[in-house]
Each structure stands twice: as structure tokens, then as C-alpha cells.
Amino acid sequence: MPEDLNTGVLLYLPYRAMETRVFEELAAAGFDFTPSQARVFQRIAPDGSRLSDLARQAGITKQSTAFLVDQLERLGYVDRVPDPDDGRARLVRITERGHRSVEASRAVVARVEAEWEAHLGARRMAQLRRILTDLREITDPWR
Template identity: 40%
Template sequence: MPFAPQELNTVSMLGRAYSLLGFQIVDGVVGAGFPQKPSHSAVFAQIKPEGSRLTELARGANMSPQAMGELVDELVQLEYVVRRPDPTDGRAKLIVLTEKGQACVSAGIATIATLEESISALLGEQGHRELRRLLQQLLDQHWH
């Protein structure tokens, strides 16, 4: 069934929801005293507790290693991460969260929990579960 001209398509709606929620997460984290940019979530959302290689972070964020390297440089300057030698490969470096970086991630997790509560308040518990079920069904298709 075609959409009316003024009606947003599903892809646009998902994109707008993603952007809106992403900015709300950044606002919450910045409000908790951890300055950052929305693009930094490409690192924070996937960095492993033991650290991650730049190439892994870049691949996970669907970015070039050069672009990811720029984000990591910014996070090093903000003292959220450090580069350390990879104990499994002396030629490689691990990107590791500092204590400040761990606190920043914790602020992000707390902000996300608050957003989840807001979604439940808006849609109801059943509506929120249905939204998650439908989104998971889309994600299970492995669309890229």
C-alpha cells in the first residue's frame, strides 16, 4: 500500500527515531558531566571491557579505520580512552576505557534506562514489548 505524500516511510521513521534517541542519550551523558559528540557513540556502544582494536571498532561501526582513528583521538584528548599495547600482538594497540570513560559509559547506560522507561510510559508495557519484538524480527533478517 503506497504512503500518502506527506506520510513518512518506515525507513525515514526509523532513522528519525534513531537520531532523536541518540541525541537524547548524548544530552543525558553531557548533562551528567561527560562532554562528548554523538559520533563518539560509535566507540562507546561497542568497546569491550578488556579493550578493543581500532579495526574491530571501525568494522563494528561500519566506518573506515581512519575515521574511527579520528574519533579515538578525540576520546583520548577527552581522557575517556587510552591506547595500550595488545598483550596478544605486540604490533597492535588496544583502545581501553579509562576510569573516566567507564563512568561516561555508566552515565549512558543510566540514560538509556530512563529512555526505556519513557518508551514504556508512552507505548505501555505491551506496546513496548511489541515494538521490541517487531524490531528484532527486522534485525534478524540481517539487512545491511
């Protein structure tokens, strides 16, 4: 049973562990996100993003994106301002509270990566990251 796991599952297990830790520790710090909200929130550019760009990047419809951005706005993570360059558009921007949640999640990721490195050793951790980065060339749909 142990060794014949397919490589997809082998990748999924640590990915999922990372994700779970981030959501748990974020929630413990008072930052509640659903996975769907996070998927959109993650993609907001530093100086704000348009709804349609977020939709495209997240791979969901504009309508679903609007639904989720409404929630993020209600939760205080983002606000919306008119786009100065385009009268049709509004920019979704990360608020102060939003930035604090980003920082918190960055910290959790760093903590988990440190745990992994402690388990694997620095050398194999670096190898893992190099191999995955290489694999990205043929598996990353956004190049």
C-alpha cells in the same frame, strides 16, 4: 500528512529522539561526545579492542578511527596499551571516567525507554521490541 509517512521515517523519529536525549543528558552530566566519537567508543570491548577491529565494526577507515581514538584519549575516556599477544597492535581500553560515561548513558536510555513504555503501555512496548527484534533478521548487516 500524518499516516502516509514511510516506515523508514517512522523508525527514524524515535531513534533520533533517543539519540538526542542521550547526548544532551550526557553533556549535562559533563560527558561530552561527538556522534563520531560515540560511534567508535560504543564498540570498545570490555577487555579492550584493537584499532582495526573498531574501524571494521564502525565501518570507517583505520585512519578515521585513529583520529577519533586520539580525541577520546585526550578527553580521558580511553587509554592505549600494547597488546600482549601481538607486538604490532595496541589495545584501546575504556578508563574509569569512560566507564562512568557508559553508566550515565545506560541510565538515560533506561529513562527514555520508561517514558516510552508509559506512553505506549507495557504490552505494546514489548510488542514493539519483539517485532523489531524479528525485523533484525533481515536488516542487521552484522547478522
